Amino acid sequence: MSTGAETPPLPDEPDRLVLHARDVEFDWSSLDLHWIPGEPFATHVINVLHLLLPEGERWFVEVFKQAVPHITDEELRQQVLGFIGQEAVHAEAHAGVLDHMDAHGLDPTPYVEQIAWMFRVVLGDRDLDGRREWAWLRTRLAVVAGIEHYTAVLGQWVLDARKLDEAGADPTMLDLLRWHGAEEVEHRAVAYDLFMHLDGGYPRRALAMGVAATALAVLWVRGVRFLVANDPYLRGRIGGERPRARWALRDGRRGLIPHLARLAGAIPEYLRRKYHPSHYGSTSQAVAYLASSPAARAAEAAEQGAHR
DSSP states (O other), X not given: OOOXXXXXXXXXXXXXXXXXXXXXXXXXXXXXXXXXXXXXXXXXXXXXXXXXXXXXXXHHHHHHHHHXXXXXOHHHHHHHHHHHHHHHHHHHHHHHHHHHHHHTTOOOHHHHHXXXXXXXXXXXXXXXXXXXXXXXXXXXXXXXXHHHHXXXXXXXXXXXXXXXXXXXXXXXXXXXXXXXXXXXXXXXXXXXXXXHHHTOOHHHHHHHHHHHHHHHXXXXXXXXXXXXXXXXXXXXXXXXXXXXXXHHHHHXXXXXXXXXXXXXXXXXXXXXXXXXXXXXXXXXXXXXXXXXXXXXXXXXXXXXXXXX
């Protein structure tokens, strides 16, 4: 079977990187609950990622661990192991933000428990054997590949999102988002290549993207509503109004959140027959940010010190 690795990267982009986890740490002691000043709606649109991603990334890790014994391409195996390490760190980094929310009177537990149920029960292991177990693993790998296309789109967006800097967004939060986004861009091809290596079927890939896109849209809307409703400073209303769908379009045009048109456009991109993740996003930009990220540099320095 194909590894999906035949498609070359974009011109002037680095070829396959050696992926490794960066054991980053962030200090949230001075973080405001509304870390984009004066923009509680945009803040909470992005805050949903802190609630949604940790459980999802822990699930990615478990699914990929089950796939590792089936990999026959050694280069891909190393990429998958690097992916597993990065995703495990991502989950824990965002969990720290949840503790900070709770300390500010916004308990994320009810929503996070719903997300955990979806990944652990709806998409979790089942009492299957033989061909049915193998098919369920490949289906879940297809779902991960679809989600990873979206995380790469979001990663590239936050690397480019200069309007967040202009709005005075908290620099530590920006570093978390951009470190994470850069690693999503860095490893954006791994899930797709793994699916192509173990399955490669277009119908399964297309159906899984439909499931992933629908679930992400529904969960994101529910997450924003949950955060606004439980924010002790907002009490369900922003400027006297409940959140409006048009606000997402407005803040997308302002560059404070991903534009809905870009998110919608990610679906036909992924469904192209000749799609490959290397055609979307900038590896060189991701690598450059990781070389300058305060958290990533501190993690690298600590790692080097530990080996002396």
